[in-house]
Amino acid sequence: xxxxxxxxxxxxxxxxxxxxxxxxxxxxxxxxxxxxxxxxxxxxxxxxxxxxxxxxxxxxxxxxxxxxxxxxxxxxxxxxxxxxxxxxxxxxxxxxxxxxxxxxxxxxxxxxxx
Amino acid sequence: xxxxxxxxxxxxxxxxxxxxxxxxxxxxxxxxxxxxxxxxxxxxxxxxxxxxxxxxxxxxxxxxxxxxxxxxxxxxxxxxxxxxxxxxxxxxxxxxxxxxxxxxxxxxxxxxx
Numbered sequence: 001x002x003x004x005x006x007x008x009x010x011x012x013x014x015x016x017x018x019x020x021x022x023x024x025x026x027x028x029x030x031x032x033x034x035x036x037x038x039x040x041x042x043x044x045x046x047x048x049x050x051x052x053x054x055x056x057x058x059x060x061x062x063x064x065x066x067x068x069x070x071x072x073x074x075x076x077x078x079x080x081x082x083x084x085x086x087x088x089x090x091x092x093x094x095x096x097x098x099x100x101x102x103x104x105x106x107x108x109x110x111x112x113x114x
Numbered sequence: 115x116x117x118x119x120x121x122x123x124x125x126x127x128x129x130x131x132x133x134x135x136x137x138x139x140x141x142x143x144x145x146x147x148x149x150x151x152x153x154x155x156x157x158x159x160x161x162x163x164x165x166x167x168x169x170x171x172x173x174x175x176x177x178x179x180x181x182x183x184x185x186x187x188x189x190x191x192x193x194x195x196x197x198x199x200x201x202x203x204x205x206x207x208x209x210x211x212x213x214x215x216x217x218x219x220x221x222x223x224x225x226x227x
Contacts, residue, residue, distance in 0.1 A: 004157065031213060042116060043158075043203065043217035056214055090157055097213040102148045102205070105157025 003027050006091050006106035013081055014114055021076045021109045023091030029104070031055075031097045032074035034066060037088040037108070049074055050097045081113045117141045118206050120218035127225050133191040135221045137204035140185065144206040148215065149178060149189050152201045161202075162189070194225045 004025045013019050025032060033056075034046040047066040048056035054066070063079045078085060088110050092103035119138045127133045137147075145166035150158035164171040164178045164187065171178050177190045191198055201222045205215040 009155075033213075035217075041219040043205075045214055048213055050213070092157070094213070102150070102160040102163065102215070103158075105150075105159070107155060107157045 004091055004093055004104050004106040006089075006109050008109060009107065010110050010112075012112045012114065015081055015083060017081050018077070018079045019081060019111070020078070021089055021091075021111070023074045023076070023106060025072055025091075025093040025104070027093055027095075027104060029093035029095050030071055031094045032068065032071070033092040033094075033103065034074065034076050035090040035092060035105075037090060039087070043090065047074075047076075048097070055097060078111075081111075083113050086111055086113045116216075116219075117144075118204060118216045118218040120202075120204060120221050122221050123219070124222040124224070127194045127223065129196055129225055129227050130193045133189075133194045133198065133223055133225065135189040135191075135202050135204075135223065137187045137189075137218055138185060139187075139206050139216075141206070141208070141216075142185065143208040144216075145209055146207050147178070147180065147187050148205045148207075149176075150203040150205060150217075151198075152203065152220070158203055191223075194223075196225050196227050199223055199225045 031050045033048045049068040052068045068074045088108045091106040148163045149161040152158040180187045201220040203220045205217045207215045
């Protein structure tokens with residue numbers, strides 16, 4: 001029973017398209033995140049939601065819009081995709097916003113923009 | 115500007131020997147550190163943590179050492195096993211900001227049988 005699940009695992013799309021990545025956690029955690037793993041392999045936080053409320057919004061192009069319909073779901077919508085958006089996107093959750101036990105990550109969505 | 119750096123992209127170790135993975139950070143405010151382990155096609159999984167009030171934390175075969183003055187931490191795996199072959203990420207955060215961790219770029223460990 002997957003704790004943090006992301007769909008799709010792979011996404012290949014053309015420049016200019018709009019796409020969404022979905023994330024769901026069944027751990028009962030209050031906080032969810034989107035991280036981007038860039039070409040240099042660094043994991044960088046993009047957004048964080050705590051109980052459906054946005055608490056972290058890093059310097060990310062406004063083409064990226066997160067949506068949290070409830071605390072178990074955090075989706076990422078990307079408009080007007082660009083080549084530089086190609087990366088692996090990881091969803092994660094933690095018990096609360098100040099959890100010292102780190103995150104539970106999903107398995108990632110590899111986005112390729114052609 | 116990467117505040118957490120793992121300067122060795124890869125490390126190869128013989129089974130049974132010690133693996134030492136290193137991590138350096140630049141932000142002196144960091145006071146909490148985590149190590150994650152990642153297998154291919156999976157998300158990172160939490161391995162071990164250390165707070166800045168300690169200089170060592172041990173969990174079975176895994177020990178993390180923290181040298182605050184050098185802004186350096188290391189993960190020791192003894193003895194190394196083939197199943198330890200994975201990418202290891204270190205991450206850092208600071209008090210009142212634990213919802214935001216800064217990650218290194220990872221070190222790929224290969225444990226040879």
